[in-house]
Amino acid sequence: MPYVVTQSCCADASCVVACPVNCIHPAPGEPGFATAEMVYVDAASCVDCGACATACPVDAVVPHTKLTPEQEPFRALAAEYYDAFPHRPRTPLAVVPAQRTLRRPRPARFAVVGAGPAGMYVADELLKQPGFSVDVLDRLPTPYGLLRAGVAPDHPHTKAAQKLFAAVEREQGFGYLLGVEVGRDVTLAELARHYDGVVYAVGAASDRRLGIEGEDLPGSLPATELVAWYNGHPDHQDxxxxxxxxxxxxxxxxxxxxxxxxxxxxxxxxxxxxxxxxxxxxxxxxxxxxxxxxxxxxxxxxxxxxxxxxxxxxxxxxxxxxxxxxxxxxxxxxxxxxxxxxxxxxxxxxxxxxxxxxxxxxxxxxxxxxxxxxxxxxxxxxxxxxxxxxxxxxxxxxxxxxxxxxxxxxxVGYHGRPVTDLPYDEATGTVPSDRGRVRPGTYVAGWVKRGPTGFIGSNKADAQETVARILDDLDVDAVAPAPEPRESLRELLDERGVRVVDRAGWRAIEAEERRRGSDAGRERTKLLDVEEMLATAAASASAGPAARRRGYAARRARAGSR
Structure with missing residues (x-):
């Protein structure tokens, strides 16, 4: 077997598209792709070209000669999969569904609430539409949600999915408004005035309880809080x-x-x-x-x-x-x-x-x-x-x-909390929706939509479903264009004293974490205090091109008033 997949699927499908002989399954359009634990390389048809390994954004595809002893079981897993699902006859290339587009393309702007994997996949899908722009909001000054604060530190291969999201951040039309809590710093109604649509991808913030005697004794903790603690989530360092x-x-x-x-x-x-x-x-x-x-x-x-x-x-x-x-x-x-x-x-x-x-x-x-x-x-x-x-x-x-x-x-699992200004199903901990549409102009994706199930890659198909509902509404003019410009929301937040971290601010935080990590022989040393994160982002902003432009504009305004 020339190549072997060695971890759960991120559902990017890059490897499937890159393969010239269609030997990676299940593929997009096949039963189980969106919910599959893994995808598998078929040894019988692989031509050892290495295209899948090059395309994989998380380095999960490995030549069989480079498998470590602990990765060897994945070789047998692939063989067993193809014993059960031979996938014959094969077409020459993987069949990937065509990109859905608007019937009448037009510019549109969206706010995505939640910078975890679900929110980032939604942003990615929206930005595939010509003329679309997206701002991703999160109450923390750092993005990536459970990918940053929920994946075990000794699983760096899983965290490699951050490469996917870093690529999304570089897309034209993408912006961050981090350190902004929707419902406290800005309301849904205010977002609706600045964006054509708002997508909530806020996850499931609390744990499920056991409901047994003694559960609240000291020394009894939710595993979700322990995970956040050892992953450096600022809310749980105490x-x-x-x-x-x-x-x-x-x-x-x-x-x-x-x-x-x-x-x-x-x-x-x-x-x-x-x-x-x-x-x-x-x-x-x-x-x-x-x-x-x-x-x-x-x-x-x-x-x-x-x-x-x-x-x-x-x-x-x-x-x-x-x-x-x-x-x-x-x-x-x-x-x-x-x-x-x-x-x-x-x-x-x-x-x-x-x-x-x-x-x-x-x-x-x-x-x-x-x-x-x-x-x-x-x-x-x-x-x-x-x-x-x-x-x-x-x-x-x-x-x-x-x-x-x-x-x-x-x-024993996560459970979603109520979201301000949205309906809530207590039993499931979700916001009820029609495949992601709460109402025209307001949408959900990820765990807040489907409950705490699936893997990181499960959010890909989930995001595609929600974005399809958005395009449906835009096609029939069910959503009115936002009356106020996107940029004026930042001005509103500045007036309220909200210390917003934008894309440049996040890059400054990440650069500082990597610098500290390099000094200590690690990939990164996370900043654990929100104030320190905000100060790091602000220091970068004060020295950046945007700050220089604002200073130049202010000097011109003062000169014009004299």
Whole structure:
């Protein structure tokens, strides 16, 4: 097999378009592309040209001769995919849907609220239309949302998707209004006066709760907050994370659960060269944890974590960084790739003598958290699987046990909060919409639209669907042109004392982070304080061409008044 895909798909489709023999599937237009965990190179038809590796924006396509030991399982995954989906007959080139355009092209300007992957993909799709311009707003002075503050620091290959968004930032018509909170600094009605359409892509800002006794004890934390803490999110640098215990329990078995367990278990020196928050690194380096237990109430077949995430965990164990232990709770493993990887866990004997243990426990559900002043343990109920109308669920067996732990992290999913001036569905945590259209002129994309599901690349197809609704409305003149110029919004924000970070300001923040990282032997050292971010951006603005132009205009105005 000449080339192998080694991580979850970002849905950019560059590799599919670049391939001259259509050997990468599922491709755009094929079932599963928009929701696929991965795409796969077909060894039987690959001609070893390297076009896919060159085109991939996140460096996920690797020649088979350069696979690391931990990447080897991806070779077998591709072979198994084509055993099940042969994709014959093949056309000479990948068929990519034609770009949707307006029936009567005209200029239009849009505000996108939220600078995470969903918002950036929406901006990308809008800017493909001639004459369109986009301003992306976010309450933080930095963009990229969960790509910056949600991806584990030891997964730099996933963060490489930032290259995609950096390219979008360079597009003509793109602008940033960072450090601006919609609903506080500016209202939706005011945005509607300056833009032809407003798209909310604000994600899901809170975690799901367990609803069990003891959940609010000190030492019980949402995994989402721990992730933000070690990723340098400025809102969470004061989080009280006590790692002075022997055991932590993570409740949930999705990718976030595996991420936090892996970060807590691995030797801290493995994180030293990453962009982990320096505050978090200091705490992690003093940790006395010996074991992290990950609890899943159902079996391994129902686990929410992806195969690429499990491959990474197995690779870390092979390198000796952690010791892995499996407790199936009576469940049985199948013959699928996930089951084979799980079966391999306890056969790995390369762990260093002082390696921490990461235990994956299935058919185990927390019934309450124990402790007086803080968490001291978890009461766990054993479960069994029952199937009703084709749905597999877990029910308690009546057996319980106690796991002593000084830290409990709930990783059972995100949940969206209400958005000012928009309707809200409490049950799903989303804004109800018709494929992204809330009403003509107001739209949603990403998790606020569909709920917290999918991968980074899932936002690509989601954005295309929302932008299609926007074009539908523009085609029938359902949206009136904005009455006020785009530029006057910045003047309004300046009058209100909002310290806006534009594209140049963000570049200054990023340059300073990379400079500090280079000095310390890391890719970047994140700025953790909003005031410092704003000061860094402002210093750049005061010395930049725009500032010089404003100064020149002011001097001319003063001269004209004399």
């Amino acid at each position: 989080l009280d994370v006590d790692l002075g215990h022997e055991r932590a329990v993570v409740i949930g078995n999705g990718n976030v659960a595996l991420d936090v367990a892996r970060v807590l278990c691995q030797p801290p020196q493995r994180l030293e060269a990453t962009d982990v928050s320096r505050t978090a690194y200091d705490v992690l380096s003093r940790s006395t944890l010996r074991e992290v237990v990950v609890l899943g109430r159902r079996g391994p077949a129902e686990a929410a974590f992806t195969v690429p995430e499990l491959v990474g965990l197995v690779g870390l164990a092979r390198e000796g960084g952690i010791r892995l232990r499996l407790d199936l709770g009576g469940a049985e493993l199948g013959d699928d790739p996930r089951s084979r990887l799980l079966a391999e866990l306890e056969t790995i004997t390369s762990a260093a003598p002082d390696a921490r243990t990461l235990t994956l426990r299935f058919l185990a559900s927390p019934s309450r958290l124990l402790g007086d002043d803080r968490v001291a343990g978890v009461e766990v109920a054993r479960t069994r699987l029952v199937e009703t109308d084709g749905v597999v669920r877990a029910e308690p067996t009546g057996e319980t046990e106690t796991i002593e732990a000084g830290l409990v992290l709930r990783a």
